[in-house]
Amino acid sequence: MADTAVKEVKKREPLLGKKERKLLLDPLNDNNPITVQVLGICSALAVTSMVLPSVVMAVAVTFVTAFSNLFVSLLRRRIPKQVRMIAQLVIIAFLVTVVELLLKAYNYPVYKQLSVYIGLIITNCIVMGRLEAFAMANKPWQSFLDGIGNGLGYGAILITVAVVRELFGKGSLFAGTPIALNIIGPNADYWIDTSSNPWFSWYVNNNLMVLPIAAMFIIAILIWIQRTVNPKLVDAS
Amino acid sequence: MSNSYIITFTFILTAVVALSLTVLRQATEPLAEKNEELFKKKAILAAVKDYLPGGKSIDEFSGDEILSLFDKQVQDIVVDATGKVVAEDGGENIEVAKVWKEAPEKRQLPVYIYKHPEHTCYIFPMRGKGLWDDIWGNIALGPDLNEVVGVAFDHKGETPGLGAEIKDNPKFAEQFAGKKIFDEQGQFVSIVLKKGGAAPGDEHAVDAVTGATLTSDGVTAMLKDALSWYLPYIESVKAGKQ
Numbered sequence: 436m437a438d439t440a441v442k443e444v445k446k447r448e449p450l451l452g453k454k455e456r457k458l459l460l461d462p463l464n465d466n467n468p469i470t471v472q473v474l475g476i477c478s479a480l481a482v483t484s485m486v487l488p489s490v491v492m493a494v495a496v497t498f499v500t501a502f503s504n505l506f507v508s509l510l511r512r513r514i515p516k517q518v519r520m521i522a523q524l525v526i527i528a529f530l531v532t533v534v535e536l537l538l539k540a541y542n543y544p545v546y547k548q549l550s551v552y553i554g555l556i557i558t559n560c561i562v563m564g565r566l567e568a569f570a571m572a573n574k575p576w577q578s579f580l581d582g583i584g585n586g587l588g589y590g591a592i593l594i595t596v597a598v599v600r601e602l603f604g605k606g607s608l609f610a611g612t613p614i615a616l617n618i619i620g621p622n623a624d625y626w627i628d629t630s631s632n633p634w635f636s637w638y639v640n641n642n643l644m645v646l647p648i649a650a651m652f653i654i655a656i657l658i659w660i661q662r663t664v665n666p667k668l669v670d671a672s
Numbered sequence: 673m674s675n676s677y678i679i680t681f682t683f684i685l686t687a688v689v690a691l692s693l694t695v696l697r698q699a700t701e702p703l704a705e706k707n708e709e710l711f712k713k714k715a716i717l718a719a720v721k722d723y724l725p726g727g728k729s730i731d732e733f734s735g736d737e738i739l740s741l742f743d744k745q746v747q748d749i750v751v752d753a754t755g756k757v758v759a760e761d762g763g764e765n766i767e768v769a770k771v772w773k774e775a776p777e778k779r780q781l782p783v784y785i786y787k788h789p790e791h792t793c794y795i796f797p798m799r800g801k802g803l804w805d806d807i808w809g810n811i812a813l814g815p816d817l818n819e820v821v822g823v824a825f826d827h828k829g830e831t832p833g834l835g836a837e838i839k840d841n842p843k844f845a846e847q848f849a850g851k852k853i854f855d856e857q858g859q860f861v862s863i864v865l866k867k868g869g870a871a872p873g874d875e876h877a878v879d880a881v882t883g884a885t886l887t888s889d890g891v892t893a894m895l896k897d898a899l900s901w902y903l904p905y906i907e908s909v910k911a912g913k914q
Binding site for chain 2: 482484488516517518521522525528529533536537540541543544547551600601604610611642645646
């Protein structure tokens with residue numbers, strides 16, 4: 436009797452074993468949804484001109500990928516394959532509407548700022564990509580972690596791009612939040628006042644950074660750096 | 673899997689989802705409505721920001737303070753296209769976005785009169801088209817119905833960092849204070865957004881938003897259209913005062 440009990444304990448998988456940690460951390464680098472899987476590019480171009488909307492977007496997408504992975508994984512044996520995509524979409528749309536309703540009730544200014552993009556999470560290919568590639572074939576807890584990992588991987592790139600774009604495009608960081616920093620600009624509101632500082636009189640904000648094209652360059656440069664630093668991503672050929 | 677299973681599965685899934693969303697919506701509706709009302713009234717009072725009690729800025733007021741200030745100090749009248757006041761009260765319940773779609777001569781729109789002891793302000797809601805979608809705002813005129821006290825703009829989907837600056841950059845709205853909508857002969861000229869910057873001392877122009885020509889043109893058109901619609905009312909108040 437005692438023997439079988441020990442065996443059962445051993446059999447039970449740990450909540451955060453090696454495999455689970457890999458699920459959570461892989462998307463941050465080796466399997467990043469944006470720079471490696473090349474998913475979710477459109478929203479990465481659209482919302483990253485400032486840090487605040489990027490952070491909210493990252494949180495919202497993480498919530499949606501995590502819970503849609505969880506629900507789809509729970510239902511994976513019951514979803515008929517003929518209506519697989521429709522069932523997945525219903526679940527994604529449900530979660531996105533939940534995010535929208537909660538933001539509307541508890542953080543109205545951010546809801547106003549992001550309204551269009553929140554609805555567009557439904558079309559974010561990361562969400563459906565992870566459902567198809569992972570949640571349909573794996574257990575709920577692992578799927579949930581995979582969702583969180585991919586949401587975080589997406590968010591990390593989003594925020595990196597947004598920091599670069601906001602700093603060089605507008606001379607500020609975290610504008611619209613209580614910790615807003617005005618770093619460089621043409622008047623005394625900024626730390627480095629280009630109108631009076633002799634070292635920076637040549638500096639002007641780069642308007643290209645404000646445009647979505649800038650995100651394209653920055654993401655490409657991030658991919659370049661990542662491939663140089665990470666040997667796992669170098670093609671064998 | 674059989675067809676009947678597929679149909680049952682789809683039906684149950686959608687029913688469960690629809691039901692939970694209904695419950696959640698019912699639960700959050702009161703909060704969302706209060707937020708919406710607060711947001712609207714804040715945008716109206718933001719246009720008269722220099723004349724708020726205690727000289728405080730609009731962001732220093734709590735939600736309830738804004739609602740009670742609006743109740744006490746703002747009269748919401750309704751005017752029609754001929755400038756006639758059709759109701760002395762109830763303008764705040766009018767959905768400007770909806771009314772704006774009607775033919776100009778059929779519209780009945782609110783005018784908010786902010787009762788300041790020395791400086792009565794008239795606040796006019798406006799609606800127009802930006803680059804991507806609707807833009808709107810409120811413009812407050814002083815007691816002479818000529819000099820601008822302040823403006824507050826908002827938009828549905830202008831590009832963050834470019835067109836969205838009409839709302840996000842407080843310096844853009846600040847430019848409007850002190851500008852005039854009538855020239856010295858009393859002709860209506862509105863206020864235009866000048867690309868490349870307004871000439872110093874120009875009372876009828878402000879700097880356009882850099883990199884957002886179409887949004888700026890939209891704001892110029894909105895100011896002109898909206899103010900000309902209110903013109904009969906403005907003239908009648910002016911005539912009544914003399």
